[in-house]
């Protein structure tokens with residue numbers, strides 16, 4: 001069996017290594033257009049920020065590793081330029097010499113990744129404007145940042161006037177995870193960073209109210225956000241500065257500009273073979289990663305995948321799915337019956353010591369696909385037992401089916417152990433679990449790691465309380481003319497109070513039930529929803545109609561941010 005793999009990074013490299021483990025006799029050629037195979041593109045923003053100091057740390061395996069350990073004929077600087085599916089051949093161009101050769105294949109795997117969106121804006125090719133996709137990209141950015149730095153110019157030891165103005169201002173365009181990670185790293189390097197984003201939020205997969213919390217956090221850590229504004233062009237100003245001009249008429253001067261406007265599937269090569277391209281612009285594959293040509297497979301950022309929750313075709317550019325798909329393609333080529341289950345888009349981003357993570361469907365996705373059979377809850381559990389030092393609240397939003405309790409999606413933000421909660425929920429979604437399963441999940445606990453009721457259990461208990469009718473809820477955006485009962489302590493009201501509320505602290509409520517209306521629905525509020533739940537149970541058992549305002553004053557904060 002002769003297999004050619006195009007693309008030598010996430011999907012391609014994992015396919016090559018897996019195939020060798022399954023078939024010692026296969027002839028495997030892996031071609032990579034760039035100078036490196038199997039490098040850690042996820043680490044590039046941290047190399048720019050000097051967190052990962054050495055470029056060599058990003059090179060997970062070299063061409064030689066593939067040759068010696070896996071007997072894979074790995075060829076760097078080698079671009080596949082045309083596929084002839086009838087003859088089952090690929091034309092390969094040596095990027096250094098320009099020489100073109102032809103190789104035959106029995107099976108072909110495409111893992112060409114994605115191309116960075118680069119609109120034809122005026123001035124986009126000016127020096128100082130970069131993208132973050134490859135090791136050479138990161139090297140060019142580092143060199144640009146360091147050119148003019150005091151150290152490199154040898155001026156850190158010079159006591160006279162400095163003639164080279166150090167670079168201090170950066171503009172990052174695009175608020176996706178690569179843009180944000182790069183922006184954070186530039187802040188760490190002492191840059192004054194403005195992030196320009198055309199949408200009205202950063203991190204588009206998050207629901208807006210959750211993104212608002214992230215944005216507040218970013219601004220508190222020194223990142224300037226210019227949302228709802230697109231870049232219209234770039235101009236060279238004096239002294240090497242680039243003026244970044246936006247559609248709203250603003251100008252942001254920058255010493256360095258990072259373009260991070262998203263990616264689109266690289267389908268150029270697939271098109272030479274006439275492979276089917278899907279409605280979202282990615283290569284169409286079946287659940288065994290087979291394209292419309294049964295001898296050609298495709299994996300990674302270049303393909304369309306089925307969204308695991310909604311069943312719709314989508315584009316998900318993530319390393320985990322690319323690696324799994326590469327492995328599945330290898331399995332299938334080697335005669336195994338492996339299948340890809342679809343993608344949930346499980347993601348995490350670290351920002352200034354905090355993390356935002358999500359999995360499954362968001363509320364906006366469910367609304368977009370016209371799904372009405374869902375409910376959402378907001379909760380703010382501690383990351384571990386509150387009495388053990390270092391506990392931090394985690395802001396969580398969990399979405400589930402109203403009809404059967406199936407878990408649909410979750411988003412979480414916080415400064416401690418957000419990842420393990422979203423990872424547990426991601427696994428639950430993939431297993432088709434319900435919120436009732438979350439109630440019963442047996443998870444690690446000792447005070448420094450969690451709580452006897454872990455945030456994952458807690459999410460299940462709150463959601464199950466809603467579906468069982470123990471805790472009917474309402475959300476701030478749909479609160480109307482109901483009677484608003486605030487059960488917090490008076491001292492808390494001094495910090496923040498919602499209009500029209502009547503305050504009866506939880507401890508006094510039993511004695512003061514007579515002050516509450518029986519002919520009106522009562523919406524109960526506290527800080528996070530927990531004391532409101534205790535009050536609500538008391539009210540319901542005393543014949544009142546009561547609902548909990550999900551997430552209490554903390555979720556009101558999100559909604560208010562949306563309005564303002």
Ligand SMILES: Cc1cc2nc3c(=O)[nH]c(=O)nc-3n(C[C@H](O)[C@H](O)[C@H](O)COP(=O)(O)OP(=O)(O)OC[C@H]3O[C@@H](n4cnc5c(N)ncnc54)[C@H](O)[C@@H]3O)c2cc1C
Nearest residue numbers: 007009010011033042079080112113300301317318319322
């Ligand atoms: C800066 C950055 C940070 C990221 N951070 C994360 C993260 O934290 N978590 C996460 O899950 N994902 C992250 N990703 C996304 C993740 O890296 C990708 O989803 C993943 O690498 C996709 O794998 P792939 O094999 O499809 O493409 P790639 O890994 O991009 O590999 C494709 C390779 O194919 C080569 N190629 C293309 N066409 C040809 C051709 N015709 N001939 C020969 N070679 C060709 C390209 O040069 C490229 O090296 C990040 C990406 C970047 C750029």
